[in-house]
Amino acid sequence: MSDESEKSEKSESAFLMESLNATLLSLSQLIQQNKPGNSSQDGLISAMTITLEGKKNFNLWSKMIEMKLAGKDKFGYLDGSKPKPGEKDEACRKWKMEDSLVKDYMINSMHSSLIGNYLPFSSAKEVWDSVNATYFDGDDLTQYLDLVRKVNRVKQAGSSVEAYYSQLQGLWRELDVRRPNPMTCPADIEKYNKLVREDRVVTFLDGLEDRLDNVRATILQLRPFPTLEQVFALVNREENRQGVMLNKEIGVENSMVMFAKGPALTMNKPNFNSKFKTGSVEGCTHCGFTNHTRDRCFKLIGYPEGWKDRKKKRQQRGEAHMVTSDPREATLNGSDASRPTSSTAADPSTAQAATTISMNKHSILPPVENKEGSFNEGSYWSWY
Known part of the structure; x- marks a missing residue:
């Protein structure tokens, strides 16, 4: 019984060893087949990104073909540096297989209308020579x-x-x-x-x-x-x-334009249609006047440049109008508008009429847009 068990164990061990050797042999053959230089597909894996369409792109296509095949040592099938071995030579079979792959690679990179012209050729070199003779005109x-x-x-x-x-x-x-x-x-x-x-x-x-x-x-x-x-x-x-720099300058210019337009529109061109109508119930909650709103009140945001000079000029014009109804006429006549004339002093009713005219001229009215499109500046400042 012991002898039989020993024989069975030896047979199982031998079977395992044979199986292991067969597996190792298969792996060795697979590695050898995939080794660079031994595979018939080596160098032809990556497809061409250029399609031959004729003379217009032949130069680019031919350069791509040369680069692809020379990089994997296959260009010899095109220039004749790898000639065909004899029919009885053992390497002839491998040469035919690789030459067919190179020929297939070139034809598949051509336009469909050109493929039929080159399929009858028996080798890759014949295809290459025919394409060059057809489309390359180096002496033209x-x-x-x-x-x-x-x-x-x-x-x-x-x-x-x-x-x-x-x-x-x-x-x-x-x-x-x-x-x-x-x-x-x-x-x-x-x-x-x-x-x-x-x-x-x-x-x-x-x-x-x-x-x-x-x-x-x-x-x-x-x-x-x-x-x-x-x-x-x-x-x-x-x-x-x-x-x-151009984009930066454009950004700065746009900012300057917006900055210039914003305050100008806010200060010089208020919306008279909505907030500055005479008799409107809206007004400034700070000073109580109805001719502007709180956000436009000079007492809060500050008086504009030249405000005092404008106010003095307005007061001087008001005093002049208190003594004469037409200061231009007084100037033309050579009289001094700042002093009352004898007729005005003698007739109190005349002075009262002049005062009424002056008040009408400087009444609180919204500025009116003139023919040129700008606002009456004097009327605008008379609001305050």
Whole structure:
């Protein structure tokens, strides 16, 4: 019995060991398959965000294809650096699989109207060569002339500096594709690139709006001459500063306007339709007068500037009217309005009539708006 139990235990242990070894082998194979460089899907996971629609965006599409595939070591299927192995070679099967994936990746990034033109090709390189032959016209001087004209005509014209800069950058990239650096010597290459960069800085500054003229003049005086990226950063910073200061000035101006309008409307243009009607039951609860309200009472809020001078002038006019009914006539006749005339002194009834006329002229009446739209200032002050 003991021998049989030992045999059964050994068989169970052997079974467990075999199961464990099989599980470890499966995990090892799975890790090996997902290891970078061994997966046929490596580099083709992220989808293209650009769809080939023809000549108008071929340059951008081709650059995206090169970047996606070269980053995962798959661009060799397009430029021929990974040729097809022999049919009897063991690597031929893997090459066909990956070449088909690259071909599928390119065709799926094309517009639906173009897909049918490239499906019959047997390899990714044939698709790539056909697309380049169809849409790339590097030697077409007409398109080169069109690009140069667009660069020279682009201006900021109300747009942001960032949008203006991005538009120029897109045109310059297309020019670089059609007109690459022709130099071969490293020193000549650097000199050529330096001249191109300076020309592009000048073109960028020339298209800016006049409001950025100060920063433009400053940049042209910098030594060593800054790069295009540095110039963009300086101009963009100045535009942001002007935007902040403009908003601040507008806020201050609006506050000043509201401050100026508020007291002016409150002091010089009261609402006579509601609170200043003669005989109205409303009035000031502080001084008792009915020609203004408590919030407009000068005894509480203070008398306005020039109040005493106006009061003296009003009293002088009242005294003059006490002795003559028409002070202008007295002035024209050369008499002194401040002294009573003999006729006035001799006839008390005449003085009484003059007094009545003066009181009528200076009775407490609300100010009347004249033809020019302003209020009679003298009548307004006679309220108080």
